[in-house]
Amino acid sequence: MIVPALACIALLLCLAPAGAWLAPAPAGRGVVYGGCLGISAATLLIGLVSLGAAPSLMTLPLGLPWIGAHFRLDPLAAFFLVVVGLGSAGASLYALGYGRHEPEPQRVLPFYPVFLAGLQLVVLAADAFSFLFAWELMSLTSWALVMAHHREPGNAYAGYVYIIMAIFSGLALLLCFGLLAGPTGGYTFAAMRAAHPTGGIAALALLLALIGAGSKAGVVPLHAWLPLAHPAAPSHVSALMSGVMTKVAVYGFLRIAFDVIGAPTVWSGILVLAVGGITAVLGVLYALMEQDLKRLLAYSTVENVGIIFIGIGLALAFGANGLPAAAALGLTAALFHVFNHAIFKSLLFFGVGAVHTATGQRDMDHFGGLINRMPKTAFAFLVGCVAISALPPLNGFVSEWLTFQAILLHPDLPQWGFKIMIPADGALLALSAALAAACFVKAFGVTFLGRPRTEVAAAAHEADSFSLAAMAAFAALCLLAGIFPGVVIDLLAPVVHAMTGTQVPTQLGIAWLSTVPIETARSSYNGLLVFLFIAASAWLTVLAIHRFASRALRRGPAWDCGFPDPRPQTQYTGGSFAQPIRRVFGAVVFRTRETVTMPPPGDIGPARIEKHFSDVIWDVFYAPVAAAVWTASGLLNHMQFLTIRRYLGFVFAALVSLLLMLALWQ
Amino acid sequence: MIQALLVQGVQMALVLALAPLLTGLVRKVKARLQRRRGPSLIQPYRDLKRLLGKEVVLAENASWLFRVAPYVIFAVTWVAAALVPTFATGLLFSWSGDLIAITALLGSARFAQALAAMDIGTSFGGIGASREVMIASLAEPAMLMIALTVALIAGSTQLSTIADYMAFSAVGLRVSLALGLVGLIIVALAENARIPVDNPATHLELTMVHEAMVLEYSGRHLAMIDLAASLKLLLYISVIACIFFPVGLAWGYAIGFVLYLAKLAVAGVLLGVFEMSIAKMRVFRVPNFLGAALMLGLLGVLLRFVSEGM
Secondary structure: OOHHHHHHHHHHHHHHHHHHOOOOOOHHHHHHHHHHHHHHHHHHHHHHHHHHOOOOEEEEEEOOOOOOOOEEEEEEHHHHHHHHHHHHHHHHHHHHHHHHHHOOHHHOHHHHHHHHHHHHHHEOOOOOHHHHHHHHHHHHHHHHHHHHHHOOOOOHHHHHHHHHHHHHHHHHHHHHHHHHOOOOOOEEEHHHHHHOHHHHHHHHHHHHHHHHHHHHOOOOOOOOHHHHHHHOOOOOHHHHHHHHHHHHHHHOOOOOHHHOOOOOHHHHHHHHHHHHHHHHHHHHHHHHHEEEHHHHHHHHHHHHHHHHHHHHHHHHHHOOOOOOHHHHHHHHHHHHHHHHHHHHHHHHHHHHHHHHHHHHHOEHHHOOOHHOHHHHHHHHHHHHHHOOOOOOHHHHHHHHHHHHHHHHHHHHOHHHHHHHHHHHHHHHHHHHHHHHHHHHHHHHHHOOOOOOOHHHHHHHOOOOHHHHHHHHHHHHHHHHHHOOOHHHHHHHHHHHHHHHHHOOOOOOOOOHHHHHHOOOOOOOOOOOHHHHHHHHHHHHHHHHHHHHOOEEEEEOOOOOOOOOOOOOHHOOOOHHHHHHHHHHHHHHHHOOOEEOOOOOOOOOOOOOOOOOEEOOOHHHHHHHHHHHHHHHHHHHHHHHHHOHHHHHHHHHHHHHHHHHHHHHHO | HHHHHHHHHHHHHHHHHHHHHHHHHHHHHHHHOOOOOOOOOOOHHHHHHHHHHHOOOEEEOHHHHHHHHHHHHHHHHHHHHHOOOOOOOOOOOHHHHHHHHHHHHHHHHHHHHHHHHHOOOHHHHHHHHHHHHHHHHHHHHHHHHHHHHHHHHOOOOOHHHHHHHHHHHHOOHHHHHHHHHHEEEEEEHHOOOOOOOOOOOOOHHHHHOHHHHEEEEEEEHHHHHHHHHHHHHHHHHHHHHHHOOOOOOOHHHHHHHHHHHHHHHHHHHHHHHHHHHOOOOOOHHHHHHHHHHHHHHHHHHHHHHHHHOO
């Protein structure tokens, strides 16, 4: 199936010039997004078909001379092809309607299909050169899309930080592959796999892979670009960057850690578990502090990447100790969460895009009461919020539940490091799930509920039908994956089998379509029954009450303890909603301080409360590096204004010292 | 099969029938300790009947979510309560959700409750919702850590299996279980809006959490929410009873039922006495209280090895 997959990529690349040419015409949008929708749907089908099939290979005479470009479609690539295809099909459908509001389509249409092609190419690449080429293609086209609205304040800075982090990520991966290729220079993954890297080389390569792929995925402390770059792009691209590109980065890590290097080690399990737990909690805490809806979603992506890495860390930990069944469960949980997050994060970005189109704002404190003006968008967004908060009966709960089941297997591990690390990760996972619920109560409650806080919110209008169709499809998928998790787990089985050598028991044969990851006496969950029970008991209650008790209803002013205030400013804002949690966690994590300035008695000036709030990660990791680069470039600045003799002198000195070194070396 | 279905049906009806009585008992105990006569034990039933018969007064800008939420909260809590073994362990559908799923179902109910509180757009709704999620952000992980402790000891997250294990195996006195029990009681107090975390009978608006969230509700909607709150209290007591005091669950339905009533009565009296003997906390002391529960849960997991090693 590799040929049709590559053909899809070629078609996408052909759409780019068409997009550039047709961009000024209204038809351009239809051609590009419609074409991308069709091709992505084909990719999705190819991925689904190849999930259980044998790997297929292809070598094209492209890229480095005499080496060629290698492509391979195995179960792992097929699963991520499904994720990429699904995410890009949804985003393209959404963009058919959303793209109408794009002021400068010529800045988006040529890059969008190439970005999709880059995402798919990363997944299919089977040698270091094509992988890095595809990786950079993905980075650069997404950078171009981030810069589409470069005149808006902050976007140029976002693009700047993004391109630096993208180069950093590419550099780390380049070094990683350089180590794995070894002195013989086997650039294909097959050659690297056959070389069985061990010891220090493998350790360093894994660390570089974690840095390179992790900075693309948004692992703390390498996440700094996500909340800047994801919101700056148009919403359908934000959805792709958050929902799909971070997953492709996870793919990169999985490919290197489980396939190319193989043989997981104990220390890598501990490292990934630590990184995952910290990423999950810090990501959601940052998200809770945000008022900008798109930034909130970007930080929440950081949280979910943390949850995925917890699952991967569990798989590494169990794999290192020769417990393949438990490793398979951990990896299944991680991949299930990859799938889930791609769906609900895209859905949420679509919703925010619809709100942005309707109001021109992204700050939730400008909204309120949108549920009345945009009922369909509100419902779809609500489904996404429930799913991402890991609440049953939707899909987010299933993957976190599976992660907990894998955590419960940790007493089998002999190392004390894991015996302390994994329960601590369990606590961090539980904490991040609970905080995510708080975060999305805030996001939905402040945006869609209450009374409109501004004129624009009061005059908002419902999104177009293409956008609504995309949101409805993804909301339905959230529910379906939540009540039929067995289908997803069975689809993941060949992938997990290829990576760990075994798989979670087949789910579809189990009575009542239950999910039983290990055995029935240990744990089981039935999303379908839970959903049916809830629906049936709610429905019966409504019927009984309306039949036998009262059904009278009267509208009146809000009660509000007898003193209703008609001004919408008296409502809770995003900042005030998060204040209790900021007080509980913020002192440690963000070093928040609140200063209250009261006017002296007799003065009728307003009292003020100011919150000070610092990003510790930025201060510790980024600010010193930036300051050092700044100082160094200031010092080197003198070099720019030398005379020609001095430059010639430098050249001569460099030549002599190099020759000296060569002589001494021998 | 038929019998199991019947037991499951009886269980669902039983939790619904007993929940208001438990609330009435706690109120009665508190009243007697204050040297008041207090309302009769069946006053909660009368309140429910009265509320169900009244018309609903809905705020002008209330959305559909506000009207749907009470039924969702009630149904979700009821389903969660139906999954907890009360008087017998052989529930037909107990495998459709384990202790983690029950915790998460209660989380779903809270999510709906907090959203409904924000729907009218009053400051009381906002204050209630924001404090509720702050409390939940610590109580829920604490609950999950306690579930982890118990599941590691019993080798299962299924409540039926846990109850059987606790009843039949020589579990003995374990440090982890003691920590888990203390932690679970703290979580139960917080989740059910009891003193010292919240006051179910308060009329001082700024100290309310749960009551502030339901301020705008009236009539049948309020009845549903009150019934769900009673069910939640019953659920937590049932969970504590079935994990830590599983006595009688396997001795036949009649004995199990009588013992279950006795457990509920003891728990209700203890709760009343506890609430009367302690003052409500300032809201920003609550995180310390719940943080202790979270730490107890984590310690319970870690100390399991210590207690096993001995």
